[in-house]
Amino acid sequence: MPVFDYDPPDRFVAGALGQPGARAFFLQARAEGRLTTVALEKLQVEALAGRLDELLDEVLRKSGGTAHVPALAPADLADNGPLEQPIDEEFRVGTMALGWDEEDAKVVIEAQEIVDEDDFEGPEPAVLRVRITAGVARAFSQRALRLVAAGRPPCPLCGQPLDAAGHICVRLNGYRGGEVAS
Structure with a gap:
């Protein structure tokens, strides 16, 4: 099972290629000369962005406002650049998981390769694991929601x-x- 681990990435974004109605959606993580691109559905991008905001709001609420979690995306962390080329898809995302690492005050995002449920003998699915600060997570979410809204x-x-x-x-x-x- 290949694990593409970024702790932290230099860049982590959602992006799309193509015209509205026929776009392909991707997550990209880059660090130390490595670039990992995974494909996913528009609804998965939207769900990830929404759940990230919910997770961060909950962390902020539970801490009584003491956690280093910005309520809004910091302007200096905005990334409006295009996806990096070439787009070499490592795998298509099936399931995703989110978590909050309280010790490091980071969001952990895992995107797992889609698997054939009937293939019990197959290899373990690949995983993209990214650990990002709350500010970077807010900026990612803001970009992802704009990306989804830019459709038809x-x-x-x-x-x-x-x-x-x-x-x-x-x-x-x-x-x-x-x-x-x-």
Whole structure:
């Protein structure tokens, strides 16, 4: 089982390639000349960002405000740069885990390779493990949420993504601008 361990990374970001509606999403970690890129789904990026903010809010709440956890992403930690090239995907993410290392005051993120549940004899799944400060985690979350929001706009009626080629809205019973959808 390869473990890609970054403690701490020089850079840890979520990014996407392609046009809205056909984007591929990635996590990238870089440190000491190493670069690891893993692929994941848009919903996984959104869930990771949301859970990171929830975890940090909970750490701050439980500490009574004494933990070194910023309430918002520090502006000096913002990373708006593109994904680093080349994009060589190590694996596709299946499950993710988050934790708070109280001793080091760091967030631990683990992204595990997707596995075939029927393959009991296969190798152990690969893991990307990143340990980052609370400020870096807030900045990561802010970028990831902007990335997800930059996709196709939602339909005002049903909330499904609108395509440039049209949209079959379930709230209009399959009608599209007066035409029957096929």
